[in-house]
Amino acid sequence: MTQDELKKQVAAAALQYLKDVPVIGMGTGSTVTHLINQLADCDFKHDIEAAVSSSIKTTEHLQSIGIKVLELNQTGDLDIYVDGADEVTPHKKMLKGGGGALTREKIIAGASRKFVCIVDESKCVDVMGKFPLPVEVLPLARSFVARELAKLGGTPELRMNKDTGAPYITDNACEILDVYNMSIMNPVEMEKTINNIPGVITNGLFAIRDADVVLVGKGAEVITY
Numbered sequence: 001m002t003q004d005e006l007k008k009q010v011a012a013a014a015l016q017y018l019k020d021v022p023v024i025g026m027g028t029g030s031t032v033t034h035l036i037n038q039l040a041d042c043d044f045k046h047d048i049e050a051a052v053s054s055s056i057k058t059t060e061h062l063q064s065i066g067i068k069v070l071e072l073n074q075t076g077d078l079d080i081y082v083d084g085a086d087e088v089t090p091h092k093k094m095l096k097g098g099g100g101a102l103t104r105e106k107i108i109a110g111a112s113r114k115f116v117c118i119v120d121e122s123k124c125v126d127v128m129g130k131f132p133l134p135v136e137v138l139p140l141a142r143s144f145v146a147r148e149l150a151k152l153g154g155t156p157e158l159r160m161n162k163d164t165g166a167p168y169i170t171d172n173a174c175e176i177l178d179v180y181n182m183s184i185m186n187p188v189e190m191e192k193t194i195n196n197i198p199g200v201i202t203n204g205l206f207a208i209r210d211a212d213v214v215l216v217g218k219g220a221e222v223i224t225y
């Protein structure tokens with residue numbers, strides 16, 4: 001199976017977690033895109049009253065299949081949040097933000113009772129950090145934060161918009177530093193340390209609020225842990 005077929009397969013397995021849930025939390029990325037496409041055709045779609053979305057892209061996609069999108073301020077805590085990841089460990093710690101939606105993802109994950117992480121097998125790692133760690137920053141703090149991240153041993157690079165050549169701008173009007181070569185031996189401590197740098201909105205480590213269930217598309221099957 002190709003990586004995209006594995007993503008489609010694991011998205012299909014995640015559908016069952018959305019049954020009988022009136023307000024769902026929805027992440028961002030290509031695996032979630034498959035999930036929303038499959039939600040469009042499933043028989044319980046009309047039982048879903050609304051969704052809380054982690055990005056403008058996901059909001060538009062959900063609305064295009066007829067699902068109402070609410071702000072988190074309107075809903076209170078959620079039963080379920082489903083999202084992909086760039087890396088996930090056997091302890092269900094994740095590195096996320098390849099799609100740039102890390103801050104809203106972390107907020108909705110924090111407000112959800114169950115986080116279901118959906119990945120293809122290429123995302124499973126023992127130690128995170130091979131994938132560059134996204135750090136969302138206030139634009140005025142970009143250089144200072146980059147120097148602080150370098151002191152932690154990383155090599156930060158400002159994410160660029162591939163179409164315009166200008167810095168990539170998040171849905172929160174901020175920028176992203178992608179940090180290469182980070183040695184993430186203790187993800188909980190690293191998450192706190194980076195979030196303590198003034199000017200950081202959040203970083204892509206989801207170690208303090210990790211996943212409750214991980215679904216992995218692997219070969220012909222989906223593994224759950």
Ligand SMILES: O=C(CO)[C@H](O)[C@H](O)COP(=O)(O)O
Pocket residue numbers: 027028029030031032083084085086095096097098099100101102105
């Ligand atoms: O964190 C994310 C977006 O900010 C995504 O969940 C992560 O990048 C995985 O994306 P994909 O499903 O396309 O592989």
